Amino acid sequence: MSQTKVDLNLAExxxxxxxEFEMIRxxxxxxxxxxxxxxxxxxxxxxxxxxxxxxxxxxxPREGEHILAExxxxxxxxxxxxxxxxxxxxxxxxxxxxxxxxxxGAATGVGGINRDxxxxxxxxxxxxxxxxxxxxxxxRTKWHLKGVVKGIGDYGNSFGVPVVGGEVYFHKSYNTNPLxxxxxxxxxxxDDMISAIAKGVGNPVxxxxxxxxxxxxHGATFASADITENSADDLPSVQVGDPFQEKLLLEASLExxxxxxxxxxxxxxxxGIICSTSEMSxxxxxxxxxxxxxxxxxxxxxxxxxxxxSESQERMLVVAEKGRxxxxxxxxxxxxxxxxxxxxxxxxxRLYFYRDGELYADVPASSLVLGGGAPVYEREIKEPAxxxxxxxxxxxxxxxxxxxxxxxxxxxxxxxxxxxxWVYEQYDSMVGTGNMTTNFPSDAGxxxxxxxxxALALTVDCNSRYVMADPDIGTQIAVSEAxxxxxxxxxxxxxxxxCLNFGNPYNPEVFWQFAGAIKGMSKACKKFGTPVTGGxxxxxxxxxxxxxxxxxFPTPTIGMLGLLKEKNNQMSMAFKSKGSMIYLIGxxxxxxxxxxxLVSWHGIEKSPVPYFDLEEEYKMHCVVRDLxxxxxxxxxxxxxxxxxxxxxFESGMPKCLGFDITTDAEIRSDAFLFGESQGRxxxxxxxxxxxxxxxxxLKQDVPFSALGHVTKGEIRIDDLSYGFVCDMKKAYLGSxxxxxxx
Numbered sequence: 001m002s003q004t005k006v007d008l009n010l011a012e013x014x015x016x017x018x019x020e021f022e023m024i025r026x027x028x029x030x031x032x033x034x035x036x037x038x039x040x041x042x043x044x045x046x047x048x049x050x051x052x053x054x055x056x057x058x059x060x061p062r063e064g065e066h067i068l069a070e071x072x073x074x075x076x077x078x079x080x081x082x083x084x085x086x087x088x089x090x091x092x093x094x095x096x097x098x099x100x101x102x103x104x105g106a107a108t109g110v111g112g113i114n115r116d117x118x119x120x121x122x123x124x125x126x127x128x129x130x131x132x133x134x135x136x137x138x139x140r141t142k143w144h145l146k147g148v149v150k151g152i153g154d155y156g157n158s159f160g161v162p163v164v165g166g167e168v169y170f171h172k173s174y175n176t177n178p179l180x181x182x183x184x185x186x187x188x189x190x191d192d193m194i195s196a197i198a199k200g201v202g203n204p205v206x207x208x209x210x211x212x213x214x215x216x217x218h219g220a221t222f223a224s225a226d227i228t229e230n231s232a233d234d235l236p237s238v239q240v241g242d243p244f245q246e247k248l249l250l251e252a253s254l255e256x257x258x259x260x261x262x263x264x265x266x267x268x269x270x271x272g273i274i275c276s277t278s279e280m281s282x283x284x285x286x287x288x289x290x291x292x293x294x295x296x297x298x299x300x301x302x303x304x305x306x307x308x309x310s311e312s313q314e315r316m317l318v319v320a321e322k323g324r325x326x327x328x329x330x331x332x333x334x335x336x337x338x339x340x341x342x343x344x345x346x347x348x349x350r351l352y353f354y355r356d357g358e359l360y361a362d363v364p365a366s367s368l369v370l371g372g373g374a375p376v377y378e379r380e381i382k383e384p385a386x387x388x389x390x391x392x393x394x395x396x397x398x399x400x401x402x403x404x405x406x407x408x409x410x411x412x413x414x415x416x417x418x419x420x421x422w423v424y425e426q427y428d429s430m431v432g433t434g435n436m437t438t439n440f441p442s443d444a445g446x447x448x449x450x451x452x453x454x455a456l457a458l459t460v461d462c463n464s465r466y467v468m469a470d471p472d473i474g475t476q477i478a479v480s481e482a483x484x485x486x487x488x489x490x491x492x493x494x495x496x497x498x499c500l501n502f503g504n505p506y507n508p509e510v511f512w513q514f515a516g517a518i519k520g521m522s523k524a525c526k527k528f529g530t531p532v533t534g535g536x537x538x539x540x541x542x543x544x545x546x547x548x549x550x551x552x553f554p555t556p557t558i559g560m561l562g563l564l565k566e567k568n569n570q571m572s573m574a575f576k577s578k579g580s581m582i583y584l585i586g587x588x589x590x591x592x593x594x595x596x597x598l599v600s601w602h603g604i605e606k607s608p609v610p611y612f613d614l615e616e617e618y619k620m621h622c623v624v625r626d627l628x629x630x631x632x633x634x635x636x637x638x639x640x641x642x643x644x645x646x647x648x649f650e651s652g653m654p655k656c657l658g659f660d661i662t663t664d665a666e667i668r669s670d671a672f673l674f675g676e677s678q679g680r681x682x683x684x685x686x687x688x689x690x691x692x693x694x695x696x697x698l699k700q701d702v703p704f705s706a707l708g709h710v711t712k713g714e715i716r717i718d719d720l721s722y723g724f725v726c727d728m729k730k731a732y733l734g735s736x737x738x739x740x741x742x
Contacts, residue, residue, distance in 0.1 A: 006037050014041035020375060027367045035305040035353070035361045039368065042271040042309055043278060046539055049374040052505040053537045056518045064531035066494050068190060072370070075116040075196050075267060076184075077533020079495050081563050083452045086190035088122035091130075091183035091460065091499045091559040093538040098180040102147025106180050107155035108241040108313050113184040114159060115267035118250045119316055121194040121257050122186030125434055126447045127156055128165040129182050130460040130499070130557045131423075134175030134543070136415055136739040141170070144178045145423075145740070152182070153426040158243035159250075162435050163427035164445030165459055168420045173552045176543040181499040183460055183559040187449065194257055197264035198277075198319045198345050199284035205343040207273070208332055209249045210314040211298035215240050217309050245314040245337075252335040253316070259331065261324040268315040274308045274368075276317035277343075277351055281365035282372055288365070290343035292355040304360040308353060319345060381515055382508035386606070390469050393607035395592055400668050405722045407601055408645050411674065412728055414600050417642045418735035440572050441654055443485035443638055446564060455570070457491030457562035463641065464553035469594050470609040471516030471554055472523075477609065477678055478558045479524035480617045481640055486562035487621045488636040488681060490569040490628045493528050497559040498535035503551025505539045513554040521556060527618050530560065571628045573637035574654035580634055580710040581690055582659060585627075586620050586680035587703040588644065590667050596641050597674035611677035616702075620679050623702045632693045633683040643674040645717075647682050649728060652710070656726040660716040661708035673717070684710060 011021040014037060024032050024040050032040065046052055062070045068086055069078035076090035094109030110127065117124045129152060134141040156163060161184070198205070256262060264284065266276045273295070281287050292307050302310075320328045325341065332339030346352075351368075353361040367373030401407060411417055429435050436446035436455055444459040461482040467474030483493045498521065503510040525532060541552040564570060592598045593607040627633045639647045648659050663672045671677075685693045697704045715722040722728075 006032060006034055011037060014038065015045055016041050020044060023375065027364060027373055035308070036363055038305040038309060039274050039361060039363060043274060043368040044374050046505065046537070048271050048275060049370050050537055051375050052377050052379050052539065053514065054370060054376055055378055056515055059518060060522055060532040061525050062531050064495060064529065067531055067533065069193070071532055071534040075119050077495060077497055078120065078193060079533065079561060080190055081449065082454065084189055085449065086188055086193070087185060087456060087561060088117050088120045088188060089183065089185040089497055089559065089561050090116050090534055091181055091497045091557065092536045093499050093501060094180050094182065095177060095501065095538050095541055098144065098148055099177050102144050103151040104240055106148040106151030109180055109182045110152055110155045111241045111243065111246050111313050112267065112269045113182045114161065114246065115269070115316065117184045117186035118253050119194060119196070119265050119267045120188070121192045121254065122188035123254060124161045124184050124186045125432060126164045126185040126445065126456065126458060127161050127183065128163065128445065128458055128460045128559065130166060130462065131168045132174045132179035132464065132555060133170050134178070135170055135172050138175055141175065142740055148178065148180055149423050149426055155241055155243045157428040159247050160431050162429045162431050163424065164429060164435050164437065164447055166424070167460055168423055169464065170415045171553055172545060173543050173550060175545065177541045177552055179501045179541065179552065179555055181460070181501070181557045183497065185447070185456065185458060185561070192257060194262055194265050196266040196280055197284040198280035198288060199286050200263055200321065200345055201286070201347045202322045203263055203319050203345040204322060204325055204341045205288055205290065205345065206318040206320060206328060206339055207295055207342050208316050208318055208339045209337055210242065210245055210312055211296040211338060212307055212310050212315065213298045213312045214302065214306055214310060215312055217306055217311065241313045248335045248337055249314055249316065252332050252337055256328060256331045259327045261320050261327045263319040263321060265316055265318045268317060270311065272308065272310045272312070273317070278365045278368040280317060280319065281351060282369045287346045287348050287350040288343050289346055289352045289354070292353060294340055294342045296338045296340055304353060304355050379505050379511040380508040381512045383512055384509040390606050391608045393593060395590060395671070398592065398602055398604070400670055404669055404673060405720070407597065407670070407674065408722055409728065409731065410601065411597060411642050411646060412649065412732045413735040414596060415736055415739055416596055417646055419733045420736060421733050422737045422740065436570065440570065441574055442570070442572050443488040444491065444562065446489055446570060453566055455564040455567050457486045457489050457564050459485040460557055460559045461485065462555055462557045464555040465594050466609045467517060467554045467556060469607065471513045472520040473609045473612055475517040475520030475556050476524040476614055477612050478556060479521060479528065479530070480614070480678065481638065482558045482560035483528045483530065483621060484638040484681065486560055487624050488571060488573065488638055489564060490571040491562035491564040492625070493530045493560055493562045495533050495561050496525060496530045497533050499557040499559070500535065500537045501541055501552065501555040501557065502539055503542050507551065510551050517554060517556040524614060527614055569628060571636050573651050574635055575651050575657040575684055575710045576634045578657060578710055578712050580684040580686055582661060582707040582709060583683050583685060583704055584680060584707050585624060585683055585702065585704050588664060588667055588672050588680065589675065589677040590671050591677040592671050592675045595643060595674060595676040597643065597670065610675065613679065617679045620681065620702050623700050624681050627683065627696070630696070632685065632689055632696060634686055635684045637682050639680040639682060641676065643676050644682070645673040649725065651682060652725045653729050653732070656713050656729065658711035658714045658725045659708060660711050663718055
């Protein structure tokens with residue numbers, strides 16, 4: 001065997017510490033060679049092994065009556081949606097690649113998450129994304145935003161899957177390190193699932209799709225390190241995508257599944273060939289012999305370790321039944337894709353990697369993966385001093401302003417609230433003809449499940465400012481808002497996937513945020529009956545602010561799947577007609593904590609989370625679901641960023657209808673209009689059903705109140721005109737583009 005001399009110094013350069021180096025020597029019974037050390041470095045990186053997070057991830061609820069594939073079992077979560085169908089869905093980050101090369105970073109993030117879906121046998125039908133950038137006065141932020149949006153649009157539009165939802169936020173903590181979280185959703189017959197497994201001694205192992213190059217080498221290690229001013233030097237760690245190749249790979253994969261010649265299949269994402277071979281082998285309790293000279297290459301003089309670690313896109317590993325090789329080859333030949341046998345499944349728990357007869361690596365498959373030999377750590381937790389400082393905020397320290405109209409207009413143009421029209425107009429939201437919300441705006445995206453009476457309800461949510469203020473409650477709010485969005489479309493929440501974006505896990509205060517977020521997620525998911533089906537953890541996200549390096553706002557993004565069982569019950573956020581009565585379901589409070597209003601207007605960043613009670617939230621959801629089911633409301637829209645005023649404006653905007661409301665004399669007007677206390681929904685009721693609505697609500701254990709009525713177009717609050725919705729709409733739609741042009 002090739003034995004290039006290695007030592008601890010080299011191991012540390014590859015991201016392994018002294019104890020891990022000794023673990024490797026013990027596992028192998030000898031010193032590793034360079035190829036083997038490289039293998040362990042990527043497979044034991046946080047990005048691949050979750051060594052710092054797995055203990056906490058295992059505490060999340062993972063079981064549920066609709067779950068067909070639990071977290072960690074397959075490439076993505078799988079949920080039974082009835083009618084013999086299943087939905088595969090997952091969200092993942094591509095933060096670090098986007099920090100140094102936004103276009104390709106975002107494009108390959110979209111490609112990778114779609115492959116996770118169709119390698120399970122599902123056809124992708126929808127995409128969502130959650131994006132965080134720095135402040136718009138930074139040229140770097142504009143570069144990040146423009147590159148990421150174009151990357152998502154170019155890849156997704158070419159691949160042919162609509163974007164049906166998403167969110168975009170701006171904050172200085174993301175100045176250096178943007179967050180780019182991509183979610184993909186697919187449909188399949190539930191009996192057609194392809195497992196990511198390798199078994200059956202002698203079964204051939206194929207590599208299919210694109211050729212292998214030097215892009216993305218050590219990408220998993222790159223994703224497990226801090227972003228610094230020198231990170232542009234790591235450009236080789238950013239992959240390059242080809243959506244047209246991926247489209248061919250999708251069709252070939254689904255066609256191959258019909259032959260029933262497949263034993264298992266897995267996407268080659270992080271860590272490339274070594275990740276796919278080790279994870280599939282460990283799952284099947286087998287091993288593999290791989291012959292690297294057979295791997296189709298697009299660059300000359302690639303070393304064995306480079307071939308193993310390359311993260312070149314649009315590639316998959318396929319294990320087929322012996323004797324059926326020709327069927328596999330014919331499918332990929334039809335789609336003009338590479339399809340080459342590079343090895344075979346063996347009985348023992350070993351991975352042997354040869355090139356031209358020489359053995360370059362010999363490692364136990366189980367030693368590389370999560371749950372096998374990969375190390376598991378419990379990191380130190382320390383409550384940060386700011387946590388108590390934030391709680392000291394008192395609303396009485398903020399003088400109540402008189403210029404509420406001016407504040408309302410400023411919030412409408414605030415980049416965190418204003419329309420993301422500039423972003424989503426670059427995405428194809430109509431391809432596939434499944435999007436049901438293009439002309440029927442709803443709190444969640446709705447995708448038609450053709451041939452049935454149902455539709456998928458999809459959303460991504462997280463207010464990272466809340467999570468910063470209190471990780472436990474802030475994450476409960478993120479799950480609750482996702483559920484609220486599903487409920488307000490007429491759907492029932494089923495399950496979640498998550499993308500956990502945090503700073504350096506070796507920072508005790510960062511790990512306190514992470515642990516708190518997991519605790520909050522568990523509480524909320526148990527309450528709403530939405531088990532966690534998978535996702536990913538992205539640590540080492542940080543930004544330089546002056547001479548200080550700070551972690552990004554903790555951002556546990558929630559991607560939620562719901563089901564609208566009857567398409568006829570689809571509910572929109574839009575006001576329907578002048579004269580409709582406007583009701584608040586839930587209770588407003590004297591609370592402006594962590595609101596966009598408090599931060600942007602008063603410049604106060606230090607405040608606790610807004611009011612939240614999980615039990616009250618759940619009761620409110622049940623009531624709104626019944627109101628929609630009984631056709632007692634004409635529209636429903638949750639109250640989130642910007643408070644009640646913004647929610648009312650967003651409901652009026654589609655048809656340029658206004659509203660005439662009266663504030664609550666017992667609550668400060670700024671808190672009533674712009675506060676972000678949770679557990680509230682705005683609904684409209686036709687005058688002919690108002691009595692039925694009131695009778696129903698009086699029987700419920702949920703507060704409600706009349707706010708006013710829908711107008712022809714003017715906004716009036718306490719008999720004062722705030723202008724007209726159509727005029728405000730122009731400012732709302734043009735704000736982001738105006739910031740980008742400055």
